[in-house]
Amino acid sequence: MKPAPFKYFAPDSLEAALELKAQHGDEAKPLAGGQSLIPAMNFRVAQPSILIDLNRIPELRGIRANGALTIGGMTAQSAAEKDALVAQHTPLLHEAIPNIAHPQIRNRGTIGGSVAHADPAAELPVVCLALRARMLAQSQSGQRWIEAQQFFAGLFTTALSADELLTAVEFPLARERTGYAFLEVARRHGDYAMAGLAAVLALDENGACSEARLVYLNVGDGPLEATQAVASLVGKKPSEEAFAEAAQIASQVDMQPFGNLHATPDFQRHLSGVLTQRALNLALSRIPKKAAKAK
């Protein structure tokens, strides 16, 4: 249970880190919070020959709101959890973060590390997809923004190329007439969840659903979007029946869960269905009242 030997670099600027990444490509793993990477190295499931520790690069930390909410890749999950801008502008993210592991892990684990890790059981990729976040990928030759829909490319796989680092995640600000909810069920607080989802529900002036997003964790090889369930909702006025139908389609048609140590595929479908109804009701109840009843 000890890591295999590796070469270690701890650059103190992004420029230096990108130069190392350009030189060593896939051989070199960025080390963010280490809360997924070091356990994998202890088990020797991961044996990178080079580590580029990003912890000594201050410019990668920080949160700003300026038309959108931008979080530096190396911002600790616990810092984002306590941040007032996050609470105000991205309530879904604010609600999701405390579900990630335990405080001791969130003190080291980073926003960018979790997003780059692309674990289908993780909360942050689900939030990124539900909010249509964009990821900033930087390399020595420049930078590009990658939309969440393209970024998560499969099991522990992202659209980042070998010479790129994820340097920031940009979330659109919470919108009018829109409610957000994140719910999950885990065996014990802090464990990876058996099922869970992020729900976004937007109403038009007439109170009908104009847009919705339902994105699930741990039931696919990445964050799973229930597009058919959403299609059933759009255009309808929110009601118990409409939510029940969406929950049914999401859990029975949109997803093909594999099951895991703690839950069979059927149980994951059941949980996802129940959580869908609860999350839609919660999202609806959070739409500012004035807007919700506007006729």
Add this chain to the structure above:
Amino acid sequence: MSDTYSITLSINGKSYQSEVEPRLLLADYIRQVAGLSGTHVGCEHGVCGACTILLDGQPVRSCIMLAVQADGHELTTVEGLASDEKNLHPLQEAFWEAHGLQCGFCTPGILMTLLPYLQEHPNPTEHEVREAISGNLCRCTGYQHIVDAALLAAKKMHNGA
């Protein structure tokens, strides 16, 4: 042996300087190089919480952090709690009085998790205490006495009870 790195860090107010291999885990540095065996190692993958220490005042797992990463930082381990051999910290006294441990393996991690928590939350409910220690596993106690001890510690730390 691969390259070594020179690191300087402080543990419980004492400065240490060492040459370490980058793959040395911080938990192993604390136990084997600094000789502070109060920090326990259970699972080595971040799950059990036995190795929890404070890094610049914040609780972290020392088994999933590299010793080189602690260069320039201030650490506190369970040995840093009591002011001297005769006077336990109120948190430790509470664990003693409320029988908050049996074998004691999980105790250092639980104390180092609770210390900053109780400093920030002077008057937690039982439910909040259970949530605060949800990242620490105990194989012996069934947690009830740990929770009792934590609630007693909150009183001792804040009212001198």
